[in-house]
Amino acid sequence: MKFTIVTIGKIKENFILEGIQDYHKRISRYTQMDLFPVKEERMTNGVSGDLILQKEGKRILSKIPRDGLWVVLDRQGQELSSRNHFDFLNAQSELGVKKIYYLIGGPLGFSTEVLEKADKILSLSRMTFTHEMSALLLVEQLYRYLNFMAGEKYHK
């Protein structure tokens, strides 16, 4: 199974970029993982959050192919333990899913249109993290999964 991490805007924080690159390298031993930034809509005075989400949503729907499962990260989503997340990935793999897109929203989240197209909506935590931090956490979880499936020990 291949993974694509869709973010709204490019990741800017240096330490997050380094961390993601680090896990990216480790993940590449097992499978392919790509980062796919979708251009963010600039927040300007007088423009409502809804309008921003709608514009970003349209961009997502037109740019992200439907050749794989769409897992959207959203605070309204289902919380899974790492082990339940492993089970979810294994179940998808057994169903023949070859590609998973993880979509990480910007500060405002996603438009209804995007949420409606999601195959699954997940939440990483009840706490609010920056979307960049969420991307970092997610790649760590994917590495954790791949390492576990390979029967290796990632004890940290």
Added chain:
Amino acid sequence: MKFTIVTIGKIKENFILEGIQDYHKRISRYTQMDLFPVKEERMTNGVSGDLILQKEGKRILSKIPRDGLWVVLDRQGQELSSRNHFDFLNAQSELGVKKIYYLIGGPLGFSTEVLEKADKILSLSRMTFTHEMSALLLVEQLYRYLNFMAGEKYHK
């Protein structure tokens, strides 16, 4: 209110260190935050996890003063939203608490002795993160709180 982040062993991952230093600098505009690493027990063959936890636990109980609240991060703990965590911190502040120790366990967690001494047990997520990542998430949450209380806008 001052904060002390107690970790088992020093943080080693470079990108995590950079991230923590970054939030540390931002937090220092509002209050004092210290890192307090407690020496970890080496995991060697033939030594049980329980024994390791007991030894680390004794070290924690002897090194960490009781001049503040002990908040232990453990997967068995209570999950709070960021906003509920703000409310918790505000309530402590109103009760006159001047210092909070956040204790982040190693891969095995904490001994019963440490958990029993905790004033509060929190969980950051149902997912399992590395303890280093938990430290990074925590300092981000503290920065988020202090920034919010100062009436400033931290939109990310």
